[in-house]
Ligand SMILES: [Fe+2]
């Protein structure tokens with residue numbers, strides 16, 4: 001299946017999920033990208049270089065899934081474990097054809113200017129150091145503010161102090177010059193930043209994008225989300241593989257199977273907004289913590305709905321979460337609206353329920369009877385799942401369980 005998409009929009013919107021990792025300091029990636037782009041422009045870089053810089057800088061912290069890691073990076077000018085997220089980010093980007101050329105640069109985005117090995121290409125050094133400089137300017141801004149003139153002067157003094165040890169002198173000079181304009185700082189506020197990116201995204205072309213490319217992008221984001229929960233590694237990837245096979249058993253077209261697989265890979269994007277402490281908590285959750293867990297479905301579909309061409313994927317996810325997470329009174333409201341759960345959402349429910357049951361279980365602890373119970377419950381919710389199909393799905397899941405059929409991993 002082919003999609004008509006603006007790839008600038010796809011990257012911009014999906015990195016919104018990465019920005020959630022900051023919890024109380026969201027949009028770090030976007031601000032770093034804006035700062036880098038403006039410094040590059042001030043240095044007279046050509047448009048193609050600036051566009052590449054913008055995409056890389058938006059993705060620069062894709063190796064960060066945990067809120068604690070984000071906080072350490074933002075609160076310290078330099079941090080001894082910083083290289084871990086650079087290496088992880090570089091590996092993730094390598095798996096996506098349109099991002100793989102960013103990998104070498106992202107691997108070096110916390111490397112000090114005076115520590116680059118002599119054999120590293122000059123252009124790679126400058127790109128990486130510009131992202132590093134922009135990232136640190138934003139980290140200083142979040143820590144000390146940049147509203148008053150003495151706060152802006154303080155940020156300039158720190159950057160000057162660590163040049164040329166951390167930063168390239170010509171990048172530092174371009175920043176200092178730029179930072180004397182009020183406009184530069186005003187754009188770091190949430191609304192102006194949104195308009196700034198809207199203009200850039202709208203200049204992107206609509207392209208014909210094959211499913212394989214979207215799957216690699218979706219798998220990269222699924223990996224980022226799954227890294228948040230070490231106890232259930234590859235959850236989204238396993239669900240995606242199960243869901244696709246179940247969709248085939250339901251005789252859905254290849255295009256519909258593609259949509260379900262993508263929905264499964266993207267389904268947990270909103271989880272990045274949940275603080276690690278809540279996800280790791282072994283005692284009961286407070287009301288506020290439960291609200292944070294419950295809104296992940298809402299956040300996921302809000303992200304995906306912003307991508308023109310992803311409407312149906314967002315709709316599948318929205319139906320799925322409404323059914324899985326809604327309290328009974330909300331369900332009766334939905335029933336009044338005569339909302340049927342689409343088959344695609346039911347498939348996602350079966351795959352997720354099965355994976356959840358499977359997680360932490362052995363084939364002794366999940367029995368054929370339990371599989372039948374899961375399917376019976378789900379069938380009553382879905383008006384479109386035929387009984388024959390139900391039997392095919394049950395035998396597939398039992399076979400999966402008994403023979404240990406491995407789901408297909410993409411990375
Ligand atoms: Fe970073």
Ligand SMILES: [Fe+2]
Nearest residue numbers: 032060061135
């Ligand atoms: Fe960063």
